[in-house]
Amino acid sequence: MNEINKLLLDNSFSDLIHKEIIINNNIIDIYSIETITNSSTINDFILKKINNLKNDSNLYEYLYYNLPCINIKKIDEKDSGYHLVNGYTIVRINNKYLAIETINMPSRSISESDYEKSITGPKDSFNEHFNTNIGLIRKRIKNINLKLETITIGKYTNTSVGIMYINGICKIKLKDKIINKLKQINTDGLIDSSYLIRYLSNNHSLFPTIKKTERPDLVSQSLLEGKIIIIMDNSPDILILPSFFIDYFHMSDDYYQKSFNTSFIRIIRLIAFIIAILLPSYYVAITTFNVDFIPINLLVNLIGQRSSVPFPAFFETFIMILSFEILRESDIRIPSNGGTAVSILGGLVLGDAAVSAGIISPIMIIVVAISAISSLVFQSIEVVNAIRFWRFILIVLSSLMGLYGISLGIILIINNITDTKSIDEDYLFPFSPINLTEQKDGFIKMKESIRKRNPLLSNNKIRGN
Amino acid sequence: MKIILIILVLLTSGCMKYTDLGKLSIVKNIGISHDNKEYTLYAEIYDEIKKDNDPKTIIIETKGKTINELFINLNLLSQKEIFLSHIDLLILDLNLEEKNYRDIIDYFINNQYLRNDFLCILSSNIELLLKKSQYNEIDNYIKSNNDIKKTIIISFNEIINNFLNNKPYSISLINYNDKLEFLGNYTYYNNKIEMIKND
Numbered sequence A: 001m002n003e004i005n006k007l008l009l010d011n012s013f014s015d016l017i018h019k020e021i022i023i024n025n026n027i028i029d030i031y032s033i034e035t036i037t038n039s040s041t042i043n044d045f046i047l048k049k050i051n052n053l054k055n056d057s058n059l060y061e062y063l064y065y066n067l068p069c070i071n072i073k074k075i076d077e078k079d080s081g082y083h084l085v086n087g088y089t090i091v092r093i094n095n096k097y098l099a100i101e102t103i104n105m106p107s108r109s110i111s112e113s114d115y116e117k118s119i120t121g122p123k124d125s126f127n128e129h130f131n132t133n134i135g136l137i138r139k140r141i142k143n144i145n146l147k148l149e150t151i152t153i154g155k156y157t158n159t160s161v162g163i164m165y166i167n168g169i170c171k172i173k174l175k176d177k178i179i180n181k182l183k184q185i186n187t188d189g190l191i192d193s194s195y196l197i198r199y200l201s202n203n204h205s206l207f208p209t210i211k212k213t214e215r216p217d218l219v220s221q222s223l224l225e226g227k228i229i230i231i232m233d234n235s236p237d238i239l240i241l242p243s244f245f246i247d248y249f250h251m252s253d254d255y256y257q258k259s260f261n262t263s264f265i266r267i268i269r270l271i272a273f274i275i276a277i278l279l280p281s282y283y284v285a286i287t288t289f290n291v292d293f294i295p296i297n298l299l300v301n302l303i304g305q306r307s308s309v310p311f312p313a314f315f316e317t318f319i320m321i322l323s324f325e326i327l328r329e330s331d332i333r334i335p336s337n338g339g340t341a342v343s344i345l346g347g348l349v350l351g352d353a354a355v356s357a358g359i360i361s362p363i364m365i366i367v368v369a370i371s372a373i374s375s376l377v378f379q380s381i382e383v384v385n386a387i388r389f390w391r392f393i394l395i396v397l398s399s400l401m402g403l404y405g406i407s408l409g410i411i412l413i414i415n416n417i418t419d420t421k422s423i424d425e426d427y428l429f430p431f432s433p434i435n436l437t438e439q440k441d442g443f444i445k446m447k448e449s450i451r452k453r454n455p456l457l458s459n460n461k462i463r464g465n
Numbered sequence B: 001m002k003i004i005l006i007i008l009v010l011l012t013s014g015c016m017k018y019t020d021l022g023k024l025s026i027v028k029n030i031g032i033s034h035d036n037k038e039y040t041l042y043a044e045i046y047d048e049i050k051k052d053n054d055p056k057t058i059i060i061e062t063k064g065k066t067i068n069e070l071f072i073n074l075n076l077l078s079q080k081e082i083f084l085s086h087i088d089l090l091i092l093d094l095n096l097e098e099k100n101y102r103d104i105i106d107y108f109i110n111n112q113y114l115r116n117d118f119l120c121i122l123s124s125n126i127e128l129l130l131k132k133s134q135y136n137e138i139d140n141y142i143k144s145n146n147d148i149k150k151t152i153i154i155s156f157n158e159i160i161n162n163f164l165n166n167k168p169y170s171i172s173l174i175n176y177n178d179k180l181e182f183l184g185n186y187t188y189y190n191n192k193i194e195m196i197k198n199d
Helices: A003-009 A039-051 A059-066 A077-085 A130-138 A172-183 A194-200 A216-225 A245-249 A252-256 A259-288 A296-306 A313-333 A336-356 A362-375 A381-418 B002-011 B067-077 B098-110 B126-132 B135-146 B156-164
Strands: A016-023 A026-033 A072-075 A088-093 A096-101 A146-153 A159-166 A211-213 A228-232 A238-241 B024-034 B039-046 B057-064 B081-083 B089-093 B119-123 B169-176 B180-189 B192-198
Touching (some): A003 A077, A026 A077, A059 A096, A072 A077, A130 A146, A130 A228, A172 A194, A194 A238, A216 A238, A259 A362, B039 B067, B057 B067, B067 B081, B089 B126, B119 B156
Parallel strands (some): B024 B081, B089 B119, B119 B169
Antiparallel strands (some): A146 A159, B024 B039
């Protein structure tokens, strides 16, 4: 008894359909899973053809060559289960198997990205469908050098993972290294592409070394730079690697604007990054240890504001930041129709009421709000999380040692970032090691001109070649 | 090695003084005079600073044989810790002698919590000047008259430098008599209190 029949008999696969046709004393078994296959394709192109069969001595070979399907394979019995769960219809004739693609996996349509918004440029984004995602990239890079290598990972999930790169730009050694790492993954299953990050990234930095994106234009841009992308079935997030620290200050619509505007907004992002990490700790430091840093008029103002607050500055800051993080987390999880309640609670209770009650000083609200808004400039949630972590560390250090503690914290952050590698490439590139050509698209974007490619990513040096 | 480094960084970093903003008495302006026996300090400090109220100042007067004693007494009289980093104005008595200058400079140089970039003037009636006029008024008065080459803007740092390097320096004499009144500049040279009044 074959493997599929066993499934039918023990009644544990209720969406498995079996149809038996007898032609010329030959029994033809047709198997498919109705939830992931297109029944009209099966009816129109497989059943009709089989029903119209005349006496043929070799039905198996006849069907293989004559069924009007582009993707039809001769398979062994042991592979029949794998193909069945991947949306193929299995045809068994005299213990020989054919797998015919009739896949119709449920997926959502292409829509605009929720968290990677842009004012100008394309609006489409990836979805959970493997082929759709590849199609969105191929639509942009119509070149036979755009390669796709697919491997299957996950003992139970059998998830397709595609590695895309442009042959002639990308370094093949780097690509081979990534594929080797992926092939070594031994796991029960992969649910999202984030699962792959832990296998591909082996450093302890909180800053992300593999960029996730939902935007096909950004992915295409990265491929043209010589980067490698990983697409996983059932995940709308495409992985771009290697990714450098500077990449998180670049947004895809930076390239759709004039260089001057792009440079300006990138500097704003850098300032926002510094404010997001340092502002609360700086507030704690100057109000507890380094009071002489505050101009007299501001100092008098601060003393007035803090006169009714019963907590030390550190505790006050800690409470406010913790409250904000709780608010943000609940805002993400809450259904959209409950968002108003969170806004009212957050805006009124944490803001106005806490100040009126004398629990929190108004300046504290300003500090936390500016810091929180600054951290939300970044699209990557990993960057926001890294900022949050370092913000807490710096607050603790500043509450113990003032500005000296902040200096120590900054040294720790720089040490952490410089020690980080993204697939063995320096994370701080092009600043460390210094590469002046690549810095033309660093924090300052120089006017478009013929530029060399990133030497870490490509041997094909001049763009346009 | 890393742990040793971290411990060294933390333990050899020197003292860090925790200061609670609510427990500070910020000194705004000070005036120092000396009669034959002892020094007198007039300190204008911020009184209770409350939210939604304009901050008010009070003047505390203390006496002591040394400058250090003056500030210790000021601390005792004030309800909170005296905070000297934000002094705006130092008013020196017209009759201070060279030894008095040396004492004042000695104290201010050795106090690590002091910044010596505040404005310095002379007055023959410090208490009245502090009571009747604000720092901003005096500052504006000196700066506006400096434009027409009359008053002299000099910080305490410049006085220290010139005093220690035996260079002459001039300070403006300002009194209050219904309004601010400029009474001339006094130049000190060779560390002698040989004053030249130049109008």
